[in-house]
Amino acid sequence: MKTQLDNALQFQQTALNLQAQRQQMLASNIANADTPNYKARDIDFRSALKGAIGERSGPLALSGTSERHLTSSDSTAFGAYVGYRRDFQSNVDGNTVNMDVERAAFAENSAHYEASISFINSLLRGMQTAISGQ
Incomplete structure (x- = not known):
């Protein structure tokens, strides 16, 4: 039963x-916003979500052949989908925020x-109602 619940909630998670x-x-x-030369970043949500659920359409992570190889400096699990935001107006200090x-x-x-939290809560309430039969 637990694996069925996990499978049902995997996409939402x-x-x-x-x-x-x-x-x-x-x-x-x-x-x-006031840091000189800081470049605003964002995640391509659609591509990252597709990649996370198995429909890889974006870049793949690099693999290393030695434990001494450097890893990505990006701390997100969706690092391949992180990009810099387009600069709409140039600042004198090089900041793009x-x-x-x-x-x-x-x-x-x-x-x-x-909205995602509300959807998950209603899904869990529905499952609890189905299990209890009330």
């Missing part, structure tokens, strides 16, 4: 993890995250 990592990245962009774009992306991602 993957989407929720991706949304949480994207939220951290957007918060980092906002926090570094546009606060309006970042705030909008942050709010949109927050709404998607809350």
